[in-house]
Amino acid sequence: MVMAAACNIVHEYVLIISCLGFIVTLHHLLSLFAWIFRTCFRSEKNLVRTYGSWALVTGATDGIGKAFACELAQRGLNLILVSRTFQKLEAVAREIKAKHPNARVKVVEMDFACGDLSEGLRRLEEAIEGLDVGVLVNNVGITYPSAMFFDEVEESVWRKIVRVNVEGTTRVTKCVLRGMLERRKGAIVNIGSGASVVVPSHPLYTVYAATKAYVDQFSRSLYVEYGQYGIHVQCQVPLYVATNMVSRVACIERDSLFVPTPEAYARAGVEEIGYKPKCTPHWAHSLQWFFAHLIPDPLLDAWRFSIAVRRRNQNQ
Template identity: 50%
Template structure:
């Protein structure tokens, strides 16, 4: 009882009350709960400041000599590859079109001439039965792969009701966002286990952390990415392998259909710089600080309010997209 009294007296002091003041127990408990909430919030703010502005990135070369990036011919994937090359890692770029891979490789080589760059042109939406993973394994099986970034992905053409989606889009979205990550991860894990070192980074989306009406398939696949990564991080920690889900919000990419950057919408290069410094830490993280702030603010909204807001926004997006399609059809485009 003396300990409880001492704690309450301390709390009284924190809120500016004389220690001798006696308050009803219910009031004391409310003050105590409030103090705990405030302390927790302050600790969270201090931790966030450390994570996003002070904590140094890890030496990525300690994971291995090579970094493999899927969806690497453009956008975030190419930016990740550039950051790895800048850090002294050799890189393997995987994407569908050889000409675009060659352009990306040349751009990276111009900035990091002392690293090796390999390219593998495969359509990762074609499925495992097509033999693409045998092709990839033949190219990277002998390499000391320290880092894999599963970045390849696909979203909607525009906001749409699930029953109106084309079947091929649903199949391909699941293939690219889920299956490709599964098989690429399974491909590199044996070598990482043997060397007892490695990092696997799986790119999710803000859509995977919220209820995202009219983007249900994309949202569902990205939620899978998050929980898959968290589970594997626990499974393979014993082998020195870090598995991490990184969650971007809007970035100026073709997938997002955004061209101009801003405080809350970084370029792929800006996002990648922030992201590589987070590799090897949390199992799931929003790596860009302004995105993390957005995520926190959104988390404060009541679920019903957030759902109604998103549904309204997405219905407006759908309406505009369908109008544009109708106009193009009328012009014969």
């Protein structure tokens, strides 16, 4: 009798564990099929027809921002390019016009790191007046000059990071959002970072990671607030992309299988506009994200910390 009862209990536990295992396996399989569909078969939106004929891109003179601008122009959008250096803005505008003669391109000089953004925002408001800005790409962002413990970071450095990554993104979004609300349509893409979402910590770049966590939460909350008005807000979460910033910070000199070029990332990023509220557009990054979630947080923390310390010692 006791043996039979024990066998029944063991059988019930095995059944429960089997059911849980089936649910977890099914979840991963469904996620895999959804990823394959998004990567290989899903058609992209017609951004002009869905949102409007103009796109605004911040940090548009280099890296991901420039690549996004070129990719959006290729899809028929007119552009408002925003960055701090007028000469670079003019050069990028000429380059885009040479490839896409029908595209209209406006430039706005705006130094996001300066203490007062009022003048730059005034120029931005004048530039977008009367335009159906349907797509906003908040790409502008900066990080530490090199890996540093938090107590080593000068106040001027971390304040500038907060000003650019948090205040700049917030104020430009509010500036552009008004027109989208009037037209009841729009797409806002905020470029986050795997440093704040994919991995549990980003040691020795603490303030940068914290500001990107703000971008993630800011995006998700706006997605819920304004979805009812036809405005889709999305946080894109790239890992390493072969940009000048990544080259300086991570000592990655060129692109590779898991470090795409800005152009490759931007193609994937534009195709994701208007879908999930948070995504990792490039297929190689999404694979890295999947495997990172299988590793316990303490191991990831230790691994990231060891890499950061090694890079810090190399730069000293």
